Amino acid sequence: MNVVSFQRYKALMKKQIIPFTLIITMLLLITGCNQAASSGGPGDVSSEQIEKEIKPTDEVVISVDVKPEKNDWSNIWIENTNQSEKPxxxxxxxxxxxxxxxRVKKRLEGQYYLARYTTSKFVGNPDFQTELTTILNRYEFKIIHVNNGLHGWDYSIDEYQKGLEDLRRIFSNYAPNAKIIWCMTTPVRNEENLDMLGKLNQDVIQRNQTALEIMGENGVLINNLYQEMLGHPEYYQADGYHFNQDGRTAQAELVSSFILKSD
Incomplete structure (x- = not known):
């Protein structure tokens, strides 16, 4: 009896986000069943009854099917948290x-207190949304510049679109006064010949088009870093994704200039 109850409980917790009251109810049911089983007699409860009692209600929210990559990382850095003179x-x-x-910090720290949230998490990943919401709950930002599109290739374009729609709602709810800038995802090149674009770049183009439709048509500013990097294979590292020192310097100048012009 105890094993059946606990396995059912673990399965629910793994696949769903369950309201606190439902969790308490489940635990009480398990405790009651154990007591009934130990006492015997008419109070016994069958495994079928347990499964029926802890069946999810309409209040349960089904979570996104998270598709993990090899490494999962996040970096959060908020500067000058005890000061308020600058935006x-x-x-x-x-x-x-x-x-x-x-490099952006060096260019803009005279005008702003800078912060970064960088991560391997796909925009539709609920952990990404939770981490971002936590930051926005704590601090008020004048400008938010977003450049997140080179992870989560196991997700479909529909899931990417849903993630962007969720992100737009998060900004609307938690940063209603911030100016949002969406940065187009940079090109992916063929690692064997950096002068050529990689096969994955077709997915980058599709994601950028989707972002333009969702973000651009809702008043979000668009920083087209894709186009700016398209003609510069010399800026890339050998993997075709990341940028060398010259590329990072060029991007920092472009991002900084765009932010200043948008303010």
């Missing part, structure tokens, strides 16, 4: 944003 600027992204962050 705050948040850079959201992946390793590409990590690459130019320090």
């Amino acid at each position: 705050r600027l948040l850079l959201v992204g992946d390793s590409i944003t990590d690459g130019y962050y320090s």
Whole structure:
């Protein structure tokens, strides 16, 4: 009896986000069943009854099917948290944003307190949304620049679109006064010949088009870093994804200039 109850409980917790009250109810049911089983007699409860009692209700929210990559990482860095003289600027992204962050900081730290949230998490990943929401709940940003599109290739374009729609709602709810800038995902090149674009670049183009439709048509500013990097294979590292020092410097200048013009 105890094993059946616990396995059912674990399965529910793994696949679904369950309200706190439902969890308590489940635990009480399991405890009651164990007591009944130990006492015997008419109070016994069958496994079929347990399964029926802890069946999810309409309140249960089904979570996104998370498709993990080999490594899962996040970097959160908020500068000058005990000061308030300047407006705050948040850079959201992946390793590409990590690459130019320090250079953007040097250019803009006179005007803003900078912060970054960089991660391997796909925009539709509920953990990405939770981490971002936590930051936005704590700090108020004047400008948020987002460049996150080179992870989560196991997700479909429909899931990417859903992630962007969720992200737009998060900004609307948690950063209603911030100016949002969406940065187009940079090209992916053929690692054997950096002068050529890689096969995955077709997916980048599709994602950028989807982002343009969702973000651009809802008043979000578009920083077309894709187009700016398209003619510069010399900026790339050998993997065809990441950028060398010259590429990072060029991106930092472009991102910084776009932010200043948009303010």
